[in-house]
Amino acid sequence: CLFALVGTSLIPSVWVRELNHSLLIEQEGYSSFTVTGPDHPITTSVGGEAVLPCHLSPRMSAENMEVRWFRFQYHSVVHLYQEGQDKYEEQMLEYRGRTELLKDGITNGSVSLRIYQVQLSDHGQYTCFFQYGSFHSPLAIGSDPHISVDGHQDGGIRIVCQSAGWHPEPEAQWRDHHGQLLSSASEKISKETNGLFRTQISIVITEDSNQNLSCFVRNPLINQEKISTVFIAAVITQLRQTQGRSIISTGSVGLRKAQERVLG
Numbered sequence: 001c002l003f004a005l006v007g008t009s010l011i012p013s014v015w016v017r018e019l020n021h022s023l024l025i026e027q028e029g030y031s032s033f034t035v036t037g038p039d040h041p042i043t044t045s046v047g048g049e050a051v052l053p054c055h056l057s058p059r060m061s062a063e064n065m066e067v068r069w070f071r072f073q074y075h076s077v078v079h080l081y082q083e084g085q086d087k088y089e090e091q092m093l094e095y096r097g098r099t100e101l102l103k104d105g106i107t108n109g110s111v112s113l114r115i116y117q118v119q120l121s122d123h124g125q126y127t128c129f130f131q132y133g134s135f136h137s138p139l140a141i142g143s144d145p146h147i148s149v150d151g152h153q154d155g156g157i158r159i160v161c162q163s164a165g166w167h168p169e170p171e172a173q174w175r176d177h178h179g180q181l182l183s184s185a186s187e188k189i190s191k192e193t194n195g196l197f198r199t200q201i202s203i204v205i206t207e208d209s210n211q212n213l214s215c216f217v218r219n220p221l222i223n224q225e226k227i228s229t230v231f232i233a234a235v236i237t238q239l240r241q242t243q244g245r246s247i248i249s250t251g252s253v254g255l256r257k258a259q260e261r262v263l264g
Contacts (some may be wrong), residue, residue, distance in 0.1 A: 033057060033109075035130055044118050045056040051102070054128035056109030066131040067101065067111045071124065076221040078126060079113055117136040127223065140196055142166035145215040149235050157236065158185070161215035163226065164198040170217050172199045177212040197219065216240055 034057045044050040052069070055060060067081040068074070075091040079099040086101060100114040116124060142165035150158045163171065169189050174182040184201045191197055199217060208234050218225035 025208060027064065033060060033130075035128055037128060046118055046120060048118050048119055050115045050122070052113045052115070052128070054111055054113070055105070059108045060190050061107045062109050062111055063106055064128060066129075068131070069101075069113045070127050070129065070130040070222075071098075073224050076130070078115075081111070094119075129221070134258075140165055140167040141172060141219055141224055141226070142196070142199075142217065144226055145172075145217050147213075147215055147228050148231045150202070153185075156206050158202055158204050159213065159230065159235075160200060160202045161228070162198070162200045162219075163215075163217045164192065166197045166199065166217070166219060168199050168219070168221055170199050171220050172201045172215065172217045174201065174203050175214045176214060177214075181253055182213075187205070205232060209236070 002194045023079055035054065036057050037052070037054050040048055042052055053067075063084060069078040069080075070076045073088070074114070075094060078095050080087045080090055081101050091099070095115070099115045100109075100116070102112045102114055105111075112130070113126070113128070142163045145161050145163045147159060147161050147245070150160050151185070152158065163170070164174070172184075172187065174184055176182055182203060182224070185204045186200075186202045188256055189197055190200075201215070205213070212229055212231055214227055214229040216225055216227050
């Protein structure tokens with residue numbers, strides 16, 4: 001859920017698409033449900049109040065669930081409800097004494113968040129997260145994406161990106177140096193013995209390519225991703241110096257340090 005601050009000439013209205021509008025949750029032994037918020041930003045003024053709507057669909061009681069409102073990442077807690085009561089130990093200091101979970105509709109899955117005395121720093125995106133109280137599904141951010149060159153394919157060079165240790169299933173994609181999405185030649189997600197997920201995607205590029213290529217792997221539940229970038233020209237140069245089907249790890253060739261970021 002997003003809300004924009006309005007009310008003075010210094011704080012223009014910001015109209016942005018709501019990023020966490022509908023999120024399907026499936027937990028073993030329980031019914032699936034979606035978490036739904038508004039499809040428009042919530043606006044308020046500095047010093048005023050903001051109510052951020054959030055509810056389950058289909059309608060069901062959230063009294064025995066964990067309800068977590070957070071900002072930039074899962075542990076950036078704005079308000080936390082667990083075991084039938086509000087918990088403030090993990091709440092960010094800047095929200096202490098300024099939040100209220102509206103529980104009038106909690107038996108129908110409605111848990112709107114009220115923020116009092118709105119500040120400029122409150123502007124931005126908020127995520128509403130539900131979890132069954134007796135079932136703790138792991139949330140995991142996996143390893144830095146590892147990019148490697150796996151020889152030739154279809155008249156081009158096959159490049160593979162792999163990352164492990166994610167939960168739930170991650171989303172992986174290739175992007176060019178302009179940030180434009182590129183089509184993958186193959187995609188594979190597998191579940192490891194520890195219950196976490198490994199993803200692998202590949203792409204085929206031409207040998208005259210002179211662009212940088214980035215692999216993005218994202219946890220869709222908490223909107224956090226890791227990125228690795230390979231410099232194609234450097235990789236192709238080394239590939240041409242090798243014989244046969246070589247496997248070149250970008251750990252030593254043309255790899256920009258992996259980054260981790262939260263999408264806002």
